[in-house]
Amino acid sequence: MIRGGDFLAVVAYCVKCKAKKEMVNPQKITMKNGKPATTGTCPDCGTKMFRIGK
Numbered sequence: 001m002i003r004g005g006d007f008l009a010v011v012a013y014c015v016k017c018k019a020k021k022e023m024v025n026p027q028k029i030t031m032k033n034g035k036p037a038t039t040g041t042c043p044d045c046g047t048k049m050f051r052i053g054k
Contacts, residue, residue: 012051014042023049 010026013019023040031037031052038051 010038010040010051012038012040012049014045014047014049016045016047017042021049023051 010023011020012023014021021042021044023038024043026038026040029037029039036053038054040049041047042049
């Protein structure tokens with residue numbers, strides 16, 4: 001995660017672009033096992049991105 005200004009940017013791996021990118025519209029979720037995760041979309045191709053943890 002990168003701190004920039006007042007928001008916290010979430011960086012995740014896009015499987016379609018095969019590169020790490022900053023998520024667009026990240027949303028905090030909780031997985032079935034109770035662990036936190038973040039989901040969003042790739043800014044270039046629009047593929048759904050997922051990051052486990054913070």
